[in-house]
Amino acid sequence: MADSMKDSVTGISFPLKQQFWHGGMMTCIGVGARVKKVAMMTAKVEAVWFVYAASMYIEEGPATFAVLQHSQPDSDAAAAEALTGGAFTKVLQMHLVRSITGKQFTDALDENLRPVLGGNAAVMDEFCSFFGDKKLEQGTEISLMWKQEGPVDVALRVEGDKSPYSGFQPGVTIQSPCLGPALWGLYLSPNKPPAPDARKMWLAGLRRLGRGGS
Numbered sequence: 753m754a755d756s757m758k759d760s761v762t763g764i765s766f767p768l769k770q771q772f773w774h775g776g777m778m779t780c781i782g783v784g785a786r787v788k789k790v791a792m793m794t795a796k797v798e799a800v801w802f803v804y805a806a807s808m809y810i811e812e813g814p815a816t817f818a819v820l821q822h823s824q825p826d827s828d829a830a831a832a833e834a835l836t837g838g839a840f841t842k843v844l845q846m847h848l849v850r851s852i853t854g855k856q857f858t859d860a861l862d863e864n865l866r867p868v869l870g871g872n873a874a875v876m877d878e879f880c881s882f883f884g885d886k887k888l889e890q891g892t893e894i895s896l897m898w899k900q901e902g903p904v905d906v907a908l909r910v911e912g913d914k915s916p917y918s919g920f921q922p923g924v925t926i927q928s929p930c931l932g933p934a935l936w937g938l939y940l941s942p943n944k945p946p947a948p949d950a951r952k953m954w955l956a957g958l959r960r961l962g963r964g965g966s
Contacts (some may be wrong), residue, residue: 757807761785761949764805764847771918772897774905775841778809781957784950786846804846804894806939806950812961814840819962831958836936844896844939851890854883860946865934872930879931882906882924897922898936902929 757780758765764783771777786803818838822830835842858880866873888894891911898904905922909915938945945951 757783759783759785759805761787762805762847762849764849766805766807766845766847770809770843771916772809772843772895773907773917773920773922774897774899775811778841778843779812779961780807780809781815781961782950782953782955783807784947784953785849786947786950803850803852804848806947807845807847808835808950808954808957809843809845810835810958811840811842814838815842815958816961819958825962826959828955828959830962831955832940832942834958835954836933836940839900841900842898842936844898844935846894848888848890848892848894852888854886854888855880857888857894858883861935861938864938865931868934868937869930872928875926875928875931878924878926878928879904879906896935898932902932903927904931904935 755768756765757768762785766780766783768780769777770780783805785805788803815834815838818834818840819825819830822833824830862876862880866876869875886908888908889911893909895907895909895917896904897907904926906924906926907917907920907922909917909920939947940951940954
């Protein structure tokens with residue numbers, strides 16, 4: 753059995769199993785690329801930028817149980833509902849394949865999430881301020897952990913740092929229970945999610961676990 757999952761577009765690999773700073777061993781259910789299309793001013797063409805490869809980790813037992821509770825467990829709807837509403841810890845991990853600023857990373861998320869958060873929009877201020885004017889070099893990994901209890905931890909691991917995540921401490925913990933559902937709802941939305949190919953792989957991966965696969 754392979755011990756990693758590789759994104760076919762960017763060539764970035766993620767461990768099949770990882771232990772983070774909270775909870776036990778977690779399982780990667782799929783990887784995919786975040787692609788950004790940029791209009792070129794000098795010609796009527798679009799440039800394609802690969803921004804990051806994205807993986808999702810779950811607590812395998814509770815996640816499998818959650819998907820099996822659905823009336824149609826072997827469906828994308830069941831997997832999406834389990835990932836957005838299941839009572840288990842999840843990690844969205846992104847490996848940057850180009851250098852960007854913290855503001856560039858958060859701008860698109862802010863635009864999409866602030867309207868969803870409504871009266872809790874100050875949560876995005878806290879999230880965005882953590883990234884602030886940071887320069888996120890190629891190879892940086894961003895890990896967002898949505899704990900079963902509700903808060904979202906944010907951690908950065910810079911290029912070249914091979915420290916195991918089990919010994920990490922998050923850079924910030926967003927205590928509001930609103931951010932996790934909004935973030936996962938965005939990435940798992942069938943309507944223009946940030947990384948459509950990754951979404952497809954995550955849903956397929958959880959469905960496979962629900963069928964007893966690995």
